[in-house]
Amino acid sequence: MHFKPVKKPEFKKISDYVWEIPMSYKSEMRVPARIYASKKLLDGMDLQVFDQVTNVATLPGIINHALCMPDGHSGYGFPIGGVAAFDAEEGVISPGGVGFDINCGMRLVTTNLTYDDVKPKLKELVDLLFDRVPAGVGSEGFVKFKAPEFREMIETGAKWCLEKGWGWEEDLRRTEEEGCIAGADESKVSDRAVTRGLNQIGTLGSGNHYLEIQVVKPENIVDAAAAKTFGIFPNQVVVMFHCGSRGFGHQVATDYLQVFLDVMEKKYGIKILDRELACAPFTSPEGQDYFAAMKCGLNMSFANRQVILHRIRECFSKVFGKSAEELEMHQVYDVAHNTAKLEEYDVDGKRTKVLVHRKGATRAFGPGRVEVPAEFRSTGQPVIIGGSMETGSYLLAGTDGAMKETWGSTAHGSGRTMSRTQAKQMFHGETLQKDMAAKGIYVKTVSYAGLAEEAGKAYKDIDEVIDAAHNAGISRKVVKFVPIGNIKG
Amino acid sequence: MPWKFVEGITVADVAFEATGRSLDDVFSASAEAVTATMVKEVKSLRPIVKKELELSAVSPEQLLHDFLEELVYLKDAELLLFGRTVTTIKKDGKSLTASLYGEKLNPKRHELLVDVKAVTWHGFSLKKSGREWRATAVLDV
Secondary structure (H helix, E strand, O other): OOOOOOOOOOOEEEEOOEEEEOHHHOOOOOOOEEEEOOHHHHHHOOHHHHHHHHHHOOOOOEOOOEEEEEEEEOOOOOOEEEEEEEEOOOOEEOHHHOOOOOOOEEEEEOOOOEHHHHHHHHHHHHHHHHHHOOOOOOOOOOOOOOHHHHHHHHHHOHHHHHHOOOOOHHHHHOEHHHHOOOOOOHHHOOHHHHHHHOOOOOOOOOOOOEEEEEEOOHHHEOOHHHHHHOOOOOOEEEEEEEEOOHHHHHHHHHHHHHHHHHHHHHHHOOOOOOHHHOOEEOOOHHHHHHHHHHHHHHHHHHHHHHHHHHHHHHHHHHHHOOOOOOOOOOEEEEEEOEEEEEEEEEEOOEEEEEEEEEEOOEEOOOOOOOOOOHHHOOOOOEEEEEOOOOOOEEEEEOOHHHHHHOOOEEOOEOOEOOOHHHHHHHOOHHHHHHHHHHOOOEEEEOOHHHHHHOOHHHEOOHHHHHHHHHHHOOOEEEEEEEEEEEEEO | OOEEEOOOOOOOOEEEEEEEOOHHHHHHHHHHHHHHHHEOOHHHOOOOEEEEEEEEOOOHHHHHHHHHHHHHHHHHHOOEEEEEEEEEEOOOOOEEEEEEEEEEOOOOOOOEOOOOOEEOOOOOEEEEEOOEEEEEEEEEO
């Protein structure tokens, strides 16, 4: 074991859902750290979360607080659920604050079908989706690239897919950054990263990535007006999926982590407490190169989810004998939960551009922000939170509270509490599949071991996480979805 | 080759510890651990393809990291998994040549598990204790 034992901090209670770790916890801290959680969730967090979030608090240029969201658990560098904003002039950028899976995110799609419409065809639908949306180790998508075209795609993101006929104009408007973040520069991306990504567009990957068919039970609609604005109605069937930039994004992160490890101390005199927090000044050549390459990861992931959406529409169309338009398969929204973005906030009474790192945290912009599509602007940004495959998922709305306290951020999922090895010891994939079938959830998986690792009991209680985010005021509940069909990598 | 998955280092991903009497042994054991994370029976990988590698780095620890990253790269770039690796590491531990024996992954032949996407620096170490080398790594999955 190579970790020093972590001392449990003495928390200062700011409110029932906000807990502060003071700067006295570590001499190197530049700002306090704050955990957004109920007391129960706080008590259940592994101690490394507190070590990691206070390590983040030591980074140059950090503003206000290092933050951790209610689903926080230990990661690398930043904890998962970590949020931090840095001064755009004096601060740093760190791949450890974005994560290896750049723009890992969620997409939610509506249908005009009800549970009664889908139930008789659920197996056929899930089987077809399982065939058309490849998942698991080494899965390959139907899009075949040569390197130059791939390099074009990573600069244009989901827009590239629309040129191929794989999407609707409105999909772009309902994607963060309209599916194509400005400033992506393919020349900052290695050939190695491109080679890793060539076959991966249109694939889910494995681990906690999935595609799920879900139902809106009438009693689970919390805010009827917001649900209506987002296109949600009682007994409706929706599709939610979770995936990222696959091996491509991981290689970009790996490449630049090494670059930063090489220059950070020697060239910029920055000392850090954890190699996974390797960073460089944001304005440095290395910092700007990573920012431009990381944006290619964002775009690749937007394109990946766009192609998967195209496949989903094809599958529904085939099974139900109607076009996707007739089935009203509108994208509600696409959120990125592993990013670093330049955003404007009021800091000390001044409008200021800051670099917000979100690692396992969802942007949750409140009402009025111009980045939110016009039709949702008075409601707040749709926030898609994936739960475990057994328990359900949520659609929330962004709030003013998030804008004031958490750099417009909230949770991203349930958050694991059990290791993968423990989960495999406790659960058996085939048994779990049968148990879920008995509960009305039809699951197809590439790997039974992988299925066991993702058992609902390996995660925090999603309701507890969402209650904490809601009660802390950093997002508000709109609707909970329950799963009826699931594809696991 | 002795290696084992270890608990208590990561909640969401996979950690392993590998040991060996020499750097060559601990590198091969670590490679097997990476492959065993992705495929249930490493022995099910037939030695159909042989890849030769040459790597150098600033330290033995960095060399091990780069070597394992190479396996992850070849899994995505060429869909290759390797059941056996033979390394020859120079005395200073900073460069190696390796022969990797394996085949293209095939879900019909290989029981695939979880995808390894990166070898992290989280808790990564390579140390000699007495006569034994010990490596610890966390794999992002």
